[in-house]
Amino acid sequence: MELAYIPSPSRGVLYLGPVPLRGYAFCIILGVFVAIWLGNRRWVARGGRPGTVADVAVWAVPFGLIGGRLYHVITDYQLYFGAGRDWVDAFKVWEGGLGIWGAIAFGAVGAWIGARRMGIPLPAYADAVAPGIALAQAIGRWGNWFNQELYGRETDLPWAVHITSSLDGRVPGYYHPTFLYESLWCIGVALLVIWADRRFKLGHGRAFALYVAAYCAGRFWIEYMRVDEAHEILGLRLNNWTSIVVFLLAVLYFVLSARKRPGREAVVEPRAEDDTEAAEGDVSGDPGDSGDTGDADLAGATEASRADADDTAADPTPAKGK
Helix, strand or coil, rough: CCCCCEEECCCCCEEECCEEEHHHHHHHHHHHHHHHHHHHHHHHCCCCCHHHHHHHHHHHHHHHHHHHHHHHHCCHHHHHHHHCHHHHHCHHHHCCCHHHHHHHHHHHHHHHHHHHHHCCCCHHHHHHHHHHHHHHHHHHHHHHHHHCCCCCCCCCCCCCCEEEECCCCCCEEECCCCHHHHHHHHHHHHHHHHHHHHHHCCCCCCHHHHHHHHHHHHHHHHHHECCCCCCCCEEEHHHHHHHHHHHHHHHHHHHHHHHHCCCCCCCCCCHHHHHHHHHHHHHHHHHHHHHHHHHHHHHHHHHHHHHHHHHHHHHCCCCCCC
């Protein structure tokens, strides 16, 4: 008998009248909001304008969702196009199934479009939002808990997740909560990137590259623990190989970028600089005008006082009251 474990929800959707509230979708949406909030704070701290991160996210988020879904459907096509499957299920994103690799790749394309429209460098934007993306992943993984998916091998550890569903070949039991492991790892990645960015002043996309490399390192061992069906190459799951390749690319970019473009961007958003200069011009201009007017008035009052004094000296007769 298990004395301690993580219970699974009996269902992943609640109904508010006729409106379904799905735990998976809620976690994804919450993660997006956290990523934009933190990214905006970091962007403004770098000298950008408030709201720019959200404006670019309008392009990045939809592209990311589409890319994440495409990666999942393509790499697990047998779930939707195999014998006895319904291809329409490939469009049911709320039931789970978003591949982070496709989400980041397509999301980068959307961010590139948004960044060009805003006139800002994509690497600087990526550096600003990198920790927020990691936190969004940490929150989004709890959507897998609502769907009772992405768990590891059986275990009797006190933090095992209790799977109760038998749908899609699941076997009820107690398993490693790999969704929890990845969630905690992503929180650590976010903190690592924030610390390294402050300590070493990372720029030109290196904070984002650090996030990618650190995430891939954790994803490799977490993916190795999973027991759900997946394609394998030379004894390793497909996502293990993807983790290795993306990790090496991220490290390579980090090293080459540090050699070719050391330091950090001095200006991340030219329009923010223009706004600052205009505001400083307005502030410095008004007091100057006010000071000139005050000096003229003071000079005029002084001359008038002198004139009155001269008149009084010329006529010594005391003034009489009227």
